[in-house]
Amino acid sequence: MIFFFFGGVQPEVTNVLEHNAAACPRCGEDANLVDYDHVFRAYFIPVWRWAGSNPAVSCGSCSFLLPLEQYQKLHHKGSTETRGKIDQDFGPTPPLLPCWSCSRYLEPEFRFCPKCGAGQ
Secondary structure (H helix, E strand, C coil): CCCCCEHHHEEEEEEEEEEEEEEECCCCCCCEEEEEEEEECCCEEEEEEEECCCEEEECCCCCCCEEEHHHHHHCCCHHHHHHHHHHEEECCCCEEEEECCCEEEECCCCEECCCCCCCC
16 A cells, blocks of 8 residues: 655744835845744645744745744845855755746746746
8 A cells, every 4th residue: 555645844924013024035025024833734734733933034025934033143134145144054045036927036947926827
C-alpha cells in the first residue's frame, strides 16, 4: 500500500496592525506590521492553527514575512547590507518582476500570476 501525504506548516496573516510601517527588506516596497498564525494544513485543508509569538513585517508585493525581532536586528531598511544578511539566512533572492496585469511582484520562474491568473 502506498500512502502520500501533502501537508505542512505555513504562516498566515490574521490582522494588520499598522499599514506601511516599514520597508520590505527583500524588495524594498512598503510592508505592513501584522499579527500572524501558524497553520498546519493536511491536503491543503487547515487542520490546526496556533498564534505566532510576536508581530511580523509582511510585504504584500513579494509575500515576504519576517518576525519583528529579526527585522529589527537587520535594522537597515532595504540596504545592500540587509539584502546580504537575508541572502545569508534565507538564500539568495531572485530579481522580482512585476505582473503586467496587476503589478504584483513575481518570481522569475512563474508563468502565471497567482493573484490575477494572467500569463507572463
